[in-house]
Ligand code: ADP
């Protein structure tokens with residue numbers, strides 16, 4: 059009898075995984091840029107055409123991929139970042155699942171050109187729908203350029219679900235803005251397609267990046283926050299109570315260089331601002347939290363945006379107290395207080 063249970067062929071398995079990792083064009087952009095950051099890039103240039111479906115290109119000046127490794131990079135569960143699960147306890151990189159490149163490749167036409175800094179020649183790999191169709195030597199500058207064209211050409215249902223160009227590009231620009239805020243030491247350039255949408259200087263100054271992403275006027279009004287407790291440090295900028303938004307869109311948490319979403323931290327912020335701003339209004343926050351990697355777990359969701367903190371109560375308390383203290387300390391002195 060023929061067995062009813064069959065292991066999926068790699069192509070189908072990759073496309074199914076792509077359903078989780080590559081929901082829409084912005085997910086491709088995020089994964090490619092995170093790879094560039096993991097490769098130690100100092101300059102990353104992102105070019106988008108239309109809503110991202112026709113073309114997404116990410117160019118970096120990072121470490122590059124060796125000719126031997128290039129075909130491996132697009133294999134499922136192939137990663138240079140961890141060797142075993144315990145390595146997650148000391149994870150220093152954004153990636154670790156080895157799923158992004160094979161997933162993206164399986165639903166697009168992908169072109170990867172890469173050269174390692176100390177190598178004279180670069181390599182180029184072309185894939186269509188995850189099938190390798192060309193591997194050849196190619197002259198190129200050091201670093202990696204990945205071009206993703208015709209996204210979801212072989213998964214029409216996914217493509218149909220996409221929104222207008224404005225919505226999809228808005229999401230891309232928003233996510234890149236957050237990544238740029240997470241890494242002020244890296245210069246990000248976003249082009250759509252020929253025009254520069256923004257460019258951060260990459261000089262390591264968070265306030266400069268905030269100025270580029272949110273505007274200089276807003277940046278000038280923010281209050282700096284900087285403190286530490288044991289092995290935790292908290293750095294960043296928060297808005298005075300009269301500078302608020304109707305959503306949490308501009309509430310940005312960066313944990314060891316990773317942008318995360320966290321109800322816990324959002325609640326801690328609200329507590330810090332409690333009574334200072336009306337309910338249902340939210341401050342503008344860009345804070346970088348640094349803590350030992352073994353104190354949280356990133357292996358919670360395929361998009362790696364959620365993390366679980368070991369010591370969440372103490373952490374939330376630390377953040378809300380520091381936010382409150384910073385706000386109260388920075389309060390302009392009222393005229394009658396000055397007189398007395
Ligand atoms: P992960 O990031 O989880 O390791 P990916 O599928 O995103 O998995 O990438 C696979 C591998 O390809 C990475 O581990 C890395 O070695 C290599 N790689 C991908 N993008 C780049 C890049 N821009 N520069 C250098 N190496 C890269």
Ligand code: MG
Pocket residue numbers: 089092093153154156158159
């Ligand atoms: Mg990756």
